Amino acid sequence: MTKPPLVETPEGWVPSGLKVRGKAGAKPTPSPVVAQPAVRPTATPSMPVPMPVESAAEVTEAKAATDSQASFRPMPVLTILSIICLGILYMLGDWQWAKYVEKSRAPAISAATAPVSVAAALQSSQPEYRPVELTGLVDPRSVKLRALRDGISGYRIFTPVVLEDGWIFVDRGFVAEADANKVPALSGQVSYRGVLRKGAKANSFTPDNDPILKDWFWPDLPAMGASLKLTGGSPAYYVALNLVDPLATGQTQINPWADSKGANQIPPERHLGYALTWWGFGFALIGVYTGLHIRTGRLRFGRSPS
Known part of the structure; x- marks a missing residue:
């Protein structure tokens, strides 16, 4: 195939019969660019949505507000216990x-204090722990009062003594539970020295007496006298002997219940x-309780704003 001859034109040599518009070497005019709206990428499960970033000042302010609030969430079971x-x-x-x-x-009892009669001691302003002496007829019956001495459980032996103007219980001393049936019964006239003690509960932990079963835990003197069918007398006080020998062994012992200090x-x-x-x-339990709640974050103390 034969190529058409070239023809010289102002724009340069071109094939014959070709129409040329514009100037040779001229750059094409760019078409106007239409601004397209920005398209936000659609969030997909694999691409998290970007969250707005808080400033450091906002984070500090929020943390300060949280720290300034006190809170307490007690553990229910631990709190009850x-x-x-x-x-x-x-x-x-x-x-x-x-x-x-x-x-x-x-009051301290001096060994030099002279004992008085039971009647005279009962008429004084403070009868308890007053040294007394008595002479009378002993009743062969006794009441066993539960007691504990030096870690040994046993009984205190209360025996009534009939005086000229009534009767009064005499604490003859303590015997271990194993020796409770070995206490001899007394009879005839006796003479004792001791101190007056008031019959009352030792404290709120002392069990109640059971007169029907004759189970005594504290010297309820009126009830004890009624169990022996005794009338009259001085049921508010009893005589705790200074020296006791309830088993009649011939070896006397000091009666701690005659001590003036209790x-x-x-x-x-x-x-x-x-x-x-x-x-x-x-107080130690309160400290442990508080420390445990602080350590587990259940107790927080608010901070005062600076």
Whole structure:
């Protein structure tokens, strides 16, 4: 095939018969660009939606507001058990404190103090712990009162003695439970020395007596006298002998219930130590309870704004 001849034109050499518009070498005019609206990418499960970024100031302000709020979410079971334990510890401490106060206020009995008759001691302003002496006819019957001495359970033997103007119980001493049936019955005229003691419960933990079963835990003197069908007398007080020998062994012992500082040989300072110990356990329990809630984040203390 023969190529058409070239023809020279102002725009340059071109094939013959070809029409040329415009100028040679001229750049094409760009078509106008129409702005297209921005299309946001559609979120897909594999591409998380971008969240707005908070400024550092906003984060600090939110954290400060959270820290400034106090909160407390108690553990239910632990809280109930702690309240019960605190109540028990308080009562034990209060009991020992009462014993401390009682023994601290008890008058000291001097060995040189001359004993008086039971009638004269009962007429004094403070009959308890007054030294007395008595002579009368002993009743062969006795009442066994449950007691504990030096960790040994047993009984205190209460025997009535008939005086000129009535009768009064005499505490003859303590015997172990194994020797309770070995206590001999007395008869005839006796003479004793001791101190007056008031018949009352030792504390709120002392069990109640059962007169029907003749089970005695504290010296309820009127009920004990009624169980022996005794009338009259001085049922409010009994005589705790200074020296006792309930088994008639010939070896007398000191009766701790005749001690002027109380119904045992524990000094009042020791009762004070017991009270402080029980109450100290209570404060320690509060500290453990509080620390556990702080550690688990259930207790937070608010911060004051600076």
